[in-house]
Amino acid sequence: MKDLFQYTAGNSVIHRMNPLTKILLAVCICAAGFISDNIFYLLFLLLLDMMIGLAAGVFKKALSILKGLLKVSIFLFILQVLFVRRGTPVFWIITDEGLMLAAKVVLRLIIACIPLALMLAVTQISDLANALVQVLHLPYKYAFTLTTSIRFIPQFMEEMGDIMEAQTARGVEFDTKNGLKKIGLVLPLCVPLLISSVRRTDATAVAAEVRGFELRTTKSGFKKYPFRLIDLAAFLICAALIAGAVLL
Amino acid sequence: MIKIESLTFQYDGGGEPALRDISLDVEPGGFIGIIGPAGAGKTTLARAIGGMVPHHYKGDFYGSVIVDSMDTVENRMTDISRVVGTVFQDVESQIISSVVEDEMLYGLENFGIPRGEIEERLTFALRQVGIEDLRCRTIASLSGGQRQKVAIASIIALRPKVLLLDEPTGELDPGSSRMVFSLLKEMNERYGLTVIVIEQKIMLLSEFAKQLIVLNEGKIYCSGPVRQVLERAKELEGIGVNCPRVASLAISLKEAGCGEMPVCINVDEAETMVRGLLR
Numbered sequence: 001m002k003d004l005f006q007y008t009a010g011n012s013v014i015h016r017m018n019p020l021t022k023i024l025l026a027v028c029i030c031a032a033g034f035i036s037d038n039i040f041y042l043l044f045l046l047l048l049d050m051m052i053g054l055a056a057g058v059f060k061k062a063l064s065i066l067k068g069l070l071k072v073s074i075f076l077f078i079l080q081v082l083f084v085r086r087g088t089p090v091f092w093i094i095t096d097e098g099l100m101l102a103a104k105v106v107l108r109l110i111i112a113c114i115p116l117a118l119m120l121a122v123t124q125i126s127d128l129a130n131a132l133v134q135v136l137h138l139p140y141k142y143a144f145t146l147t148t149s150i151r152f153i154p155q156f157m158e159e160m161g162d163i164m165e166a167q168t169a170r171g172v173e174f175d176t177k178n179g180l181k182k183i184g185l186v187l188p189l190c191v192p193l194l195i196s197s198v199r200r201t202d203a204t205a206v207a208a209e210v211r212g213f214e215l216r217t218t219k220s221g222f223k224k225y226p227f228r229l230i231d232l233a234a235f236l237i238c239a240a241l242i243a244g245a246v247l248l
Numbered sequence: 249m250i251k252i253e254s255l256t257f258q259y260d261g262g263g264e265p266a267l268r269d270i271s272l273d274v275e276p277g278g279f280i281g282i283i284g285p286a287g288a289g290k291t292t293l294a295r296a297i298g299g300m301v302p303h304h305y306k307g308d309f310y311g312s313v314i315v316d317s318m319d320t321v322e323n324r325m326t327d328i329s330r331v332v333g334t335v336f337q338d339v340e341s342q343i344i345s346s347v348v349e350d351e352m353l354y355g356l357e358n359f360g361i362p363r364g365e366i367e368e369r370l371t372f373a374l375r376q377v378g379i380e381d382l383r384c385r386t387i388a389s390l391s392g393g394q395r396q397k398v399a400i401a402s403i404i405a406l407r408p409k410v411l412l413l414d415e416p417t418g419e420l421d422p423g424s425s426r427m428v429f430s431l432l433k434e435m436n437e438r439y440g441l442t443v444i445v446i447e448q449k450i451m452l453l454s455e456f457a458k459q460l461i462v463l464n465e466g467k468i469y470c471s472g473p474v475r476q477v478l479e480r481a482k483e484l485e486g487i488g489v490n491c492p493r494v495a496s497l498a499i500s501l502k503e504a505g506c507g508e509m510p511v512c513i514n515v516d517e518a519e520t521m522v523r524g525l526l527r
Binding site for chain 1: 298300304324325326329330333334336338340341342343344345346347350353354355356357358359360363366386388402406
């Protein structure tokens, strides 16, 4: 979770795209995955996901997401296989149609998860927020909410760690092997965490206000986010992906 | 520049007033140090000057605070902050962006600084604070002290008329603390900024500030030029404000019957004084 939103610096083709193009590309890959019913096309999309990861220099991250999805995928696959009753039986109660459908569901799940995570890994959230404000004229308040909440994630995790350490120092057994017991110990900590986060959010609000939060308009950004040739190419790819999904 | 008249403030839900009957006058170009024991109302006073009290922190507000001929109650916090640049005590929560450069740009963009001027101001502020090399780093990768410097730089880039800092050296090592104070002195002397700084390190304050204000239990205990305040070192220790040892030295010598002598504010002065006595 902590490094889910961690930016990976670089200067690849993907990095240089407009933040909005990156998100559009990710959304189009997801959409193509859901529209298409062709298993080969789904496999192609999965391959495309990994290629993007390779091109953007975040292949390791793509692999780790893939690994993370493995358990859920296996569970989903078994469920589908057991519950689909149509088609000709292959082995015991398992049918060929069941296997096919299960494979597609799993592929779709993976295809839907990877692109957005990868794109966020190669996009600064502040760039995304600025682009949303400048290009799509999203009210700055919402963009600020987006950036602040993502910036706060590591801070809150740090804080949670601090609270847990303080409690461990006073003899609370957070290292217990009993999962249920651990949940029972961690839950009460949500109260101090909530209080400190509200306080912190309040302080951040003041800090933003004294630096002209209320004066910010869509034209305020120093960095500009024009669409370039590379973005045009990405748009074409997006259109091709959707067309492919519909036609194949 | 800043005129406070019989200011009394009590936070909503707080039992005792945080500030009682505070009156003070800060001339343009002043360098004021505010000191006092914990709970003396230092931060509340800073908030009142910056307009956070009563706009953000609500409560009963009596008296008046005038900043650059703006009444802080009648004007918006945003307008006051064009004049008063505030660096808060909690560095962690005042950083808004995730990259140093964006953090620096934030205020500049909002206050509508012309594009051509932004780059110059940005590099100026980073150079002044000595963190040019951190420009492209993420905030998460910085140490506490580096974050504090970023917070200070982002305010300096805005070029306010008044620089208000609440314990700006809390996370800094002694060397960096001195550097921050030298920077404040330079901004004060060369660029004519009015500097108001809340600080626990009295040694730094007495060396760099021109005037001291000692707060205790929400009231001004004493105020005036640094030497004048330090002459009351014994009394100040009674309320929990430690004075530099070089200042207490003159007083102890006087008590020991060595005659009248001026209070020293740094080691060099104390050395000259002691040498003079021994001769």
